[in-house]
Amino acid sequence: MDLRYIAAALSHHDARRVTAVIEELDGRAPEVALDGVPLDVDSSARHAVMELLRQLATGTSVTIAAVGDLLTTSQAAEVLGVSDTYVRKLADSGRLPIEMRGSHRRFRLEDLVKHREETASR
CATH class of the missing domain: 1.10.1660.10 (Multidrug-efflux Transporter Regulator; Chain: A; Domain 2)
Structure with a gap:
């Protein structure tokens, strides 16, 4: 498995902000943007981004890997x-x-x- 990218858990301040936004979404898939540029990605990808942020906000470090690894x-x-x-x-x-x-x-x-x-x- 390629472990070159491991995201550390978010700081307490960032975790609170992310958790608040996720709660506001109430299960809806969020819009995704990079540096303010909206990305037109399907709801599955948007939910994956939200799950990544949820994990990081709860204090979990995350490794991203390709499924075929x-x-x-x-x-x-x-x-x-x-x-x-x-x-x-x-x-x-x-x-x-x-x-x-x-x-x-x-x-x-x-x-x-x-x-x-x-x-x-x-």
């Missing part, structure tokens, strides 16, 4: 919130797709997110 067992465990050993068991049992790179298991972020969503709905 391959992750190590340790990274996969972190995404799923489980141990490395449990991730290896999921992979070895076929319940979690893997790609082998030599003798190393690699996991697609999109597969991990799908697995996490499926197990959360049970």
